[in-house]
């Protein structure tokens with residue numbers, strides 16, 4: 001008998017995406033299972049579909065076919081905000097709102113789906129510190145952040161609300177090696193705090209990093225994950 005503990009967090013069946021303009025397949029039908037306690041690394045050439053895949057999993061881009069199940073159930077349209085709270089996508093080039101970093105970190109709490117949660121300045125300050133940033137990081141203008149700092153802010157924005165799954169799209173691409181290691185440590189701490197219930201998918205172009213951040217190594221080649 002299967003129990004809830006055996007149910008994967010995410011299961012995709014025949015997930016497919018085409019580009020009608022160029023008449024190409026961006027994502028070939030794929031079955032993919034992500035269970036609690038798994039850390040997946042995806043590598044693969046530029047343009048192979050890694051971001052397309054993560055964005056499909058995050059329900060950010062439409063797919064043409066296939067099903068995504070969350071904890072064994074299809075996701076109803078009305079359940080998408082709740083799903084995105086559980087399954088957080090961190091973009092390759094994160095978008096920031098005008099205002100300070102703190103304004104950006106406070107933003108999720110203005111959304112209905114986070115009405116039960118409260119912004120905790122001490123907690124985000126601690127996350128920033130662990131990501132190697134000074135306390136004045138929260139007061140910086142978002143428009144003045146470097147690419148790497150924007151990635152750190154986007155990660156903190158997500159970590160503060162305790163997601164179950166992180167979809168990390170080259171989250172350290174704009175960071176120096178030392179800062180990249182700090183981000184890896186921050187994500188590891190989040191993962192360990194889940195006691196086997198959390199999972200991550202980390203897209204990287206760096207084979208050494210992929211080895212560090214994933215026990216399960218996958219490769220994306222021309223829209224096929226293997």
Ligand SMILES: Nc1ncnc2c1ncn2[C@@H]1O[C@H](COP(=O)(O)OP(=O)(O)OP(=O)(O)O)[C@@H](O)[C@H]1O
Nearest residue numbers: 019026044045046047048049050051052053092220
């Ligand atoms: N919205 C879209 N409409 C049409 N084609 C798209 C769309 N988004 C991405 N593509 C195409 O899908 C292919 C895969 O893109 P994707 O961004 O997933 O690559 P990637 O593997 O993440 O590459 P990189 O390592 O450079 O980030 C590319 O050919 C890209 O042009």
Ligand SMILES: [Mg+2]
Nearest residue numbers: 050051092169
């Ligand atoms: Mg990409």
